[in-house]
Amino acid sequence: MNFSYTPEQEAVKGMMEEFVAKEVTPYAAQWDKEEKFPWDTVRKMGELGIFGTALPEAYGGSGLDAICHAIVAEELGKGCSSLRGIYSVQISLVAKTIAAFGTEEQKQKYLPGLAAGTLFGCFGLTEPNSGSDAASMLSTAVEDGDSYILNGNKMWITNAGIADVAVIYAKTDKNAGPKGITAFLVDRGLPGFSTKDIHGKLGLKASNTAEIIMDNVRVPKTNVLGSVGKGFAIAMSTLDNGRYTVAAGCVGSAQAALDYAKKYAKERNQFGKPIAAHQLVQQLIADMAVDIECGRLLVYKAGHMKNLGQKSTKEVCMAKYYCSEMVNRVAYKAVQVFGGYGFSDEYPVERIFRDARINTLYEGTSQIQQLIIGNFELGMSAFV
Amino acid sequence: MEIIVCIKQVPDTTEVKIDPEKGTLIRDGVPSIVNPFDEYAVEAALRLKAEKGGKVTVITMGPPQAVEALRKCIAMGADEAVLVSDRAFAGSDTWSTSYTLAKAISSLGKFDLILCGKQAIDGDTAQVGPGIAEHLKISQITYVQKVFGIQDNTVAAERGVESGYELIESPLPVLMTIDKSCCVPRLPSMMGTVKALKKEIKTLTVNDINLEPGLFGMEGSPTRVKRTFTPQPRKGGRMITGEMHEALDELVKTLRDEKIV
Ligand SMILES: Cc1cc2nc3c(=O)[nH]c(=O)nc-3n(C[C@H](O)[C@H](O)[C@H](O)COP(=O)(O)OP(=O)(O)OC[C@H]3O[C@@H](n4cnc5c(N)ncnc54)[C@H](O)[C@@H]3O)c2cc1C
Numbered sequence: 001m002n003f004s005y006t007p008e009q010e011a012v013k014g015m016m017e018e019f020v021a022k023e024v025t026p027y028a029a030q031w032d033k034e035e036k037f038p039w040d041t042v043r044k045m046g047e048l049g050i051f052g053t054a055l056p057e058a059y060g061g062s063g064l065d066a067i068c069h070a071i072v073a074e075e076l077g078k079g080c081s082s083l084r085g086i087y088s089v090q091i092s093l094v095a096k097t098i099a100a101f102g103t104e105e106q107k108q109k110y111l112p113g114l115a116a117g118t119l120f121g122c123f124g125l126t127e128p129n130s131g132s133d134a135a136s137m138l139s140t141a142v143e144d145g146d147s148y149i150l151n152g153n154k155m156w157i158t159n160a161g162i163a164d165v166a167v168i169y170a171k172t173d174k175n176a177g178p179k180g181i182t183a184f185l186v187d188r189g190l191p192g193f194s195t196k197d198i199h200g201k202l203g204l205k206a207s208n209t210a211e212i213i214m215d216n217v218r219v220p221k222t223n224v225l226g227s228v229g230k231g232f233a234i235a236m237s238t239l240d241n242g243r244y245t246v247a248a249g250c251v252g253s254a255q256a257a258l259d260y261a262k263k264y265a266k267e268r269n270q271f272g273k274p275i276a277a278h279q280l281v282q283q284l285i286a287d288m289a290v291d292i293e294c295g296r297l298l299v300y301k302a303g304h305m306k307n308l309g310q311k312s313t314k315e316v317c318m319a320k321y322y323c324s325e326m327v328n329r330v331a332y333k334a335v336q337v338f339g340g341y342g343f344s345d346e347y348p349v350e351r352i353f354r355d356a357r358i359n360t361l362y363e364g365t366s367q368i369q370q371l372i373i374g375n376f377e378l379g380m381s382a383f384v
Numbered sequence: 385m386e387i388i389v390c391i392k393q394v395p396d397t398t399e400v401k402i403d404p405e406k407g408t409l410i411r412d413g414v415p416s417i418v419n420p421f422d423e424y425a426v427e428a429a430l431r432l433k434a435e436k437g438g439k440v441t442v443i444t445m446g447p448p449q450a451v452e453a454l455r456k457c458i459a460m461g462a463d464e465a466v467l468v469s470d471r472a473f474a475g476s477d478t479w480s481t482s483y484t485l486a487k488a489i490s491s492l493g494k495f496d497l498i499l500c501g502k503q504a505i506d507g508d509t510a511q512v513g514p515g516i517a518e519h520l521k522i523s524q525i526t527y528v529q530k531v532f533g534i535q536d537n538t539v540a541a542e543r544g545v546e547s548g549y550e551l552i553e554s555p556l557p558v559l560m561t562i563d564k565s566c567c568v569p570r571l572p573s574m575m576g577t578v579k580a581l582k583k584e585i586k587t588l589t590v591n592d593i594n595l596e597p598g599l600f601g602m603e604g605s606p607t608r609v610k611r612t613f614t615p616q617p618r619k620g621g622r623m624i625t626g627e628m629h630e631a632l633d634e635l636v637k638t639l640r641d642e643k644i645v
């Protein structure tokens with residue numbers, strides 16, 4: 001057993017720390033307030049090869065391991081959860097899916113751009129009436145000569161408003177349940193494909209979330225991702241990657257909340273001493289620190305298994321479930337340490353608190369993670 | 385175009401502590417960084433290379449752990465890195481540091497341009513750059529705020545002076561010390577970071593450089609630190625508030641009482 005970073009992981013962490021400290025943290029509050037998609041920073045991430053960290057070298061990536069992938073998400077999560085979400089979708093949900101299931105032609109077409117941040121992707125599974133029960137989707141794809149005609153709506157899709165390509169899941173066979181779902185690579189600009197931005201979110205305000213509307217979109221058969229009828233399996237495998245970086249991002253956000261709380265606790269005086277010297281404040285800090293450490297170890301354990309090529313679905317679910325709940329506990333306590341000042345957007349813990357909330361909802365709610373873990377533990381599916 | 389950039393590893397803090405007995409800097413326990421001015425020099429070098437082609441070599445004189453600073457510069461995009469390191473160099477002052485660096489640079493072969501930071505944030509003397517130029521008997525342009533480019537083997541640069549700026553042209557080879565307004569240093573890239581880890585870094589010891597005996601290390605350092613002290617921290621100023629004419633009266637009275645006017 002070895003709990004140390006390799007020199008490579010250490011170097012990636014150092015590089016990301018500097019990037020986040022200089023290019024992300026100073027601006028995150030402003031992006032949030034203005035609901036501004038951080039284009040400049042996202043482009044810089046592309047130029048510096050951050051998107052390509054864990055993508056194959058043959059397609060413009062750096063070919064680094066799963067722990068480095070987590071470190072990138074963790075460090076981005078420290079500075080801005082919206083940015084971490086942009087990374088997660090671009091890489092975990094789109095690029096890694098194409099790398100795993102795409103044809104050589106599809107990989108050549110999309111991966112170098114996704115790695116360089118000159119091309120953006122989104123992942124369209126959820127629909128207005130189909131969330132946790134993804135297989136109940138209503139979007140359809142009907143074969144027509146050398147194409148499929150796609151119809152339907154996708155809801156709550158991260159990056160959809162800015163993406164050049166969408167991984168879209170639709171039913172090629174309405175009567176085959178999950179086995180009737182197929183994944184498509186749908187280019188923006190195809191006639192009948194449009195998006196509508198969603199506003200008024202509680203958090204992740206600097207990230208784009210949009211609805212996708214597909215009205216007779218003709219998609220060439222060469223853009224089927226994986227094979228026909230394998231879409232649901234691809235989606236589940238994809239979420240395995242996505243949940244991993246969500247969990248890592250939660251660790252980073254929670255760590256940032258703890259760091260801010262520690263600094264504030266030493267500076268703020270009440271009853272004639274720094275609040276950090278009050279036992280009940282130390283209890284808050286200690287609980288936060290332990291909670292974060294547990295989450296980080298779950299993420300790295302899952303990453304370690306990924307590096308060994310082992311199946312890690314259960315461990316990823318555990319990490320995602322634990323870390324997403326953990327960051328909410330930690331952000332809650334960080335606000336507590338700040339007292340009334342924590343309730344104000346003058347301090348970053350207010351944003352971390354709002355941004356934390358999404359994590360127990362997307363990429364499978366906490367209840368869905370519990371059901372998956374329960375199924376692994378008991379060998380009994382409780383999904384109905 | 386062969387460009388050499390001299391970089392120094394410095395403690396990451398403005399609160400450098402000094403060993404009161406030896407009069408030297410205490411570096412233990414303080415995280416190290418590349419001297420911020422030197423990152424500007426690396427950036428300026430990388431831009432000239434992008435324009436003119438060639439190679440950027442970073443060089444530092446320091447203890448073995450200074451390779452970390454060299455790796456950072458490789459991650460930014462420098463091509464080669466050289467560590468000048470030997471116990472025999474311990475205790476070097478700015479004279480022998482610049483002498484040793486000048487000789488080390490000569491030992492590397494032909495160069496067109498040497499870039500240094502304006503100053504190191506710990507030692508702060510701004511002497512090493514000019515010292516290297518003197519030892520190598522080449523021209524120097526200090527406090528460079530802008531590099532216009534290189535044409536016909538001549539570099540054109542803008543140099544900051546107290547009363548404004550000077551425009552200077554100099555034939556190559558030349559040494560320039562780079563100020564912060566020159567450019568904004570790039571951040572290391574992911575690929576650069578990985579490349580830097582694997583990069584072999586050349587080390588030069590006292591035996592690899594053609595140095596005259598007695599001119600390097602403590603022995604070659606004419607500077608003697610007689611005494612060091614920490615200056616008293618400044619007391620906060622006093623705000624004079626109230627109606628303008630009353631405040632002015634108060635100000636004039638205070639200046640008179642304190643015998644300032
Ligand atoms: C900001 C944001 C970004 C998003 N980005 C994307 C994206 O990029 N791509 C994408 O495809 N989707 C995305 N989503 C959608 C997200 O994944 C879904 O919201 C999520 O899967 C939950 O679905 P739902 O909202 O329909 O909730 P529902 O499925 O309606 O769930 C409502 C509640 O019922 C519970 N519940 C449901 N079924 C069960 C059960 N069997 N047992 C116990 N409890 C149950 C849930 O846990 C939850 O508490 C995003 C959502 C948001 C808010």
Ligand SMILES: Cc1cc2nc3c(=O)[nH]c(=O)nc-3n(C[C@H](O)[C@H](O)[C@H](O)COP(=O)(O)OP(=O)(O)OC[C@H]3O[C@@H](n4cnc5c(N)ncnc54)[C@H](O)[C@@H]3O)c2cc1C
Nearest residue numbers: 390445475477478481500501503504507508509510511512
């Ligand atoms: C009596 C005396 C004893 C000393 N003993 C020691 C000692 O034992 N150990 C010790 O670490 N220091 C010692 N020093 C400090 C050392 O001499 C200086 O740190 C060094 O000469 C650089 O000077 P500076 O920091 O003022 O750099 P500046 O002259 O301000 O630096 C200007 C530029 O020169 C270049 N440069 C400076 N130093 C280097 C370097 N080492 N390698 C490559 N490029 C460089 C950089 O580009 C830098 O931006 C001693 C100094 C004195 C006076």
